[in-house]
């Protein structure tokens with residue numbers, strides 16, 4: 507049976523979900539955004555079938571509602587649903603980066619027709635708005651679901667079926683585990699990235715050439731500081747208690763590192779770095795885990811027109827399919843480093859052999 511889905515918020519995440527879901531032949535997608543331009547872009551791109559002009563009417567006819575607005579707005583929409591008289595079950599999900607307050611709002615909803623399943627695709631970008639949306643944004647990403655207790659297995663399955671074309675991998679957690687893990691792995695690192703940029707900004711007035719020296723390391727570790735400040739302000743305040751706890755721990759740890767430096771404890775500093783490297787290197791990149799499962803190779807190429815095309819041509823000749831390709835911002839102006847990802851180890855090994863045989867310097871992270 508044809509399902510009707512309404513998406514509120516057609517920015518980066520809502521737009522990407524819409525583009526992906528529309529691959530189902532039997533799903534009719536209605537879109538709503540407070541910004542008319544986003545609706546027009548979504549219609550033009552074929553991400554939605556029609557605009558939800560009368561939102562209440564659209565929701566009443568829908569089977570599934572996806573909320574992809576800023577977190578505080580998502581909470582307001584959930585509260586508003588309580589007052590709607592619905593005559594059929596409505597599965598409601600969101601995409602919020604923090605779950606505590608969202609789940610609390612959903613638990614206060616007394617409307618028996620509303621079945622809330624929290625959602626959080628662990629993929630995104632530092633860009634925002636529909637123009638940055640991509641159908642493949644969530645490919646191989648973890649998609650966390652936090653269903654309320656009364657939600658049935660069948661309803662979770664129905665949502666997963668709808669989201670199937672995202673090619674994401676679903677994991678179920680409760681709100682506490684979700685918010686602690688995202689604080690550690692996403693929210694706190696974001697704060698640190700912004701603080702590193704702030705530090706560089708202050709030193710910049712003394713050393714105007716600082717920006718020329720900002721090469722691979724600084725750019726890698728601070729990319730996320732270019733994200734949408736409004737979104738991140740919202741995330742920080744939604745998860746403020748845990749962020750403060752992490753800041754306290756971090757300040758304490760930095761104090762210990764400072765003391766090691768002051769007392770010339772070279773071995774202790776070395777051990778600190780070794781321990782961090784071991785954990786970082788052990789993050790699951792090869793088996794399916796918290797980080798998408800790709801088999802990567804790194805290739806040095808000349809920074810000149812045609813170099814990238816030449817590498818890609820070797821793979822298309824041999825029918826090796828590339829899962830992802832990225833130019834790493836290192837050694838700018840000298841050589842480029844390409845990170846090329848493959849789905850299988852066999853493809854990774856074959857690609858490595860072809861390029862090595864053709865004189866390229868290729869690296870594989872073991």
Ligand SMILES: NC(=O)c1ccc[n+]([C@@H]2O[C@H](COP(=O)([O-])OP(=O)(O)OC[C@H]3O[C@@H](n4cnc5c(N)ncnc54)[C@H](O)[C@@H]3O)[C@@H](O)[C@H]2O)c1
Pocket residue numbers: 514515516517518519520538539540541544574575576577579580601602603604626627628629630631632633634635636734737741
């Ligand atoms: N950006 C990321 O990397 C990322 C990743 C995963 C989850 N999220 C979550 O996704 C949600 C949306 O973030 P985004 O990055 O897509 O932001 P975005 O700014 O690209 O999109 C938000 C959209 O919501 C619309 N909107 C705002 N208030 C509205 C309202 N009251 N009614 C209707 N539409 C409204 C905006 O016009 C905009 O189009 C957030 O809750 C965020 O926590 C973001």
Ligand SMILES: O=C(O)C(=O)C[C@]1(C(=O)O)C=C[C@@H](O)C=C1
Pocket residue numbers: 602603627628629630631632691692693730733
């Ligand atoms: O790739 C990025 O730019 C992101 O910041 C994505 C990222 C993350 O921290 O990994 C950011 C917030 C979301 O809630 C989920 C994913």
